[in-house]
Amino acid sequence: MAEIVPSFALYGAGQRYSLRLVQKMTLKAIERILMIRHILLITFTTDASTEAIEQVREAFLHIPEHIEGVQAVEWGINDSPEDKNAGYTHCVLMTFQDEQARQRYLPHPRHEALKAIFRPLLGNIVVLDYPVLPPNSSVSSAAY
Template identity: 60%
Template sequence: MIRHILLIKFKDQATESEIAELKALFEAIPSKIEGVVAVEWGVNDSPEGKNKGFTHSVLMTFADEAARQRYLPHPEHDALKVVFRPILEDLIVLDYQSNPKRLTNKEKLCT
């Protein structure tokens, strides 16, 4: 699996309805693009104050590399960009291979 993380900083003039529209588009992606397993939308609620203006996140899970390669040039991804770009101040994108490790009971006690 591949995790695709977006950290989002919206422009000050971005409206709640524009952000809600973007959220709905992201959340519809798994039903429209084969191999996109899940999409999670999040709003920062960290009390640490270290988000540097990034207020929202998206965590997308691809089944495999082929799914990521289908997503990137897909018309639904392009439709996201049409809504996203005008309200976007800054964006961080990070992808990584997910290989979850199950902790043993001993490892759980040590953490």
């Protein structure tokens, strides 16, 4: 029997799908249509140099060139006037084409090389992943 998925998992990109459609879809069908957003909130150690942080930034930004299915990487430095960043100063937002792309990324040698230069500079990190529908997506009976 197909596994039933909560309907909230398919809300996104300005679209909403009926509970009836969601109940007919298997998890594998849903994984084929959902993109994954991967967010890192970062603080660096006080002794991390500007040059070393720049090396980490460049390594992140070049990941899509080397790992299939990593669609985009953004790097940002906090500039919110709200003072609610809880001490986090930098962020990375990655977009994976689908679950398979995320699974390729995690053990990939480029990801391991990135961690090797990143971890010694890392003060603290929060990692959050969530699924989203691709822009302009639609779900049809072919998806399940």
